[in-house]
Amino acid sequence: MTSKLGTALVTGASSGIGATYADRLARRGYDLILVARDAARLGELADKLAKAYGIKADVLRADLSDRADVLKVEDRLRTDEAITLFVNNAGIGPVTSLLESDVDYLDTMVALNVTAANRLAVAAAQTFARRRAGAIINTASVVALAPQIFNGTYAATKAFVLSLTESLAAELKDKNVRIQAVLPGLTRTEIFDRVGRSFNDLDQGMVMDVTDLVDAALAGFDQGEIVTIPALADDGIWNAYLAARGALGPHLSLRKPAARYGLSG
Numbered sequence: 001m002t003s004k005l006g007t008a009l010v011t012g013a014s015s016g017i018g019a020t021y022a023d024r025l026a027r028r029g030y031d032l033i034l035v036a037r038d039a040a041r042l043g044e045l046a047d048k049l050a051k052a053y054g055i056k057a058d059v060l061r062a063d064l065s066d067r068a069d070v071l072k073v074e075d076r077l078r079t080d081e082a083i084t085l086f087v088n089n090a091g092i093g094p095v096t097s098l099l100e101s102d103v104d105y106l107d108t109m110v111a112l113n114v115t116a117a118n119r120l121a122v123a124a125a126q127t128f129a130r131r132r133a134g135a136i137i138n139t140a141s142v143v144a145l146a147p148q149i150f151n152g153t154y155a156a157t158k159a160f161v162l163s164l165t166e167s168l169a170a171e172l173k174d175k176n177v178r179i180q181a182v183l184p185g186l187t188r189t190e191i192f193d194r195v196g197r198s199f200n201d202l203d204q205g206m207v208m209d210v211t212d213l214v215d216a217a218l219a220g221f222d223q224g225e226i227v228t229i230p231a232l233a234d235d236g237i238w239n240a241y242l243a244a245r246g247a248l249g250p251h252l253s254l255r256k257p258a259a260r261y262g263l264s265g
Contacts, residue, residue: 003055006084009033009077011064011120014041016189017139018089020214022049022057030085031056035073037063064090064116065108074123081131086124088117088161089139094151106153113157118164125168128177135178137221138165142183142229145241158183162227169226182217183229184208 008025012018014036022032026049034042039061046057060076062069077083091113095105121138128134140161147155165181172179186207213230220228232238257263 003029003031005030007031007033007056007080007082008085008087009035009060009073009080009083010087010089011035011062011073012090012139013087014038014045017184017187017210017214018087019045020210021087021089021137024214024218025085025087026050026053026055026057029053029055031058031082033058033060033076033080033083035060035062035064036090037061064120065112070116070119074120077120077123078127083124083127084133085135085137086120086128087137087139088121088124089137090116091139091157094154096151098152101151101153109153110157113154114160117157117161121164121168125172125177125179129172129175132176135221136165136168136180137217138179138181140165140181140183142185142231144183166226178221178224180217180221180225181227182213182220183227184213184217185229185231187213 005028008022008030010018010022010025010032013022013032013034018036022034022045026032032046032049032055034046034057036042039059042059042061046059049055050057060073062073064070064073077086092109094101094109098106117138121136124134124136128136138161141155141158143150143155144158144162147159162181162183165179169179187210188207189210208231216230217228220230227238229238251258
């Protein structure tokens with residue numbers, strides 16, 4: 001039997017934020033398509049969630065830094081009419097500062113965090129808009145708003161995801177398709193283990209548990225937020241940021257340079 005909520009396709013689902021989304025969505029009653037590189041780990045998670053929540057959970061093995069695999073996931077998004085929610089979560093983080101980074105690794109980061117994320121988000125948006133139903137959740141990061149504090153390429157990839165989400169939100173507002181960008185701060189997942197670091201080296205007051213993160217993100221989704229910052233207590237700060245950004249609008253593109261540059265003519 002197909003879930004009344006439909007199917008959620010979740011990328012980066014083998015661990016961390018993606019696996020937690022899979023658990024929470026299965027608990028809500030979604031069937032699942034779990035996407036990541038580690039097929040064995042995905043299979044274990046799919047079996048566990050299917051048994052725990054009585055839902056259907058399929059595995060789609062894909063390395064989203066590989067174009068052929070991206071196209072495979074895109075095809076599933078475009079053709080599987082059971083899919084009603086796309087969680088665009090796959091990504092990798094930096095190993096070190098930008099000046100010390102291996103450029104080939106940065107290329108892989110861009111391929112996964114930007115190229116794949118963009119193609120799949122657009123594919124989902126086009127498909128859902130045509131059906132006039134569906135929802136997209138994009139995982140960005142708070143460093144999209146504070147690039148000076150982190151590896152620049154990573155911050156730029158997450159700024160891309162945030163901009164993409166806000167732009168698509170404007171295009172989708174009359175299409176009955178919801179979209180959300182989630183901006184985690186430091187989150188307790190395996191990502192630090194993979195780059196040889198430890199959360200024990202960080203201020204523990206700044207590190208959120210992954211279950212708290214996803215629960216807050218889904219609460220923001222339920223409330224209709226386009227941008228969710230789980231750690232932000234006062235949404236007035238975000239609204240003030242949007243207002244200040246909006247005030248720039250009339251001044252961004254004019255025929256003449258501003259007088260403050262002292263140019264004549």
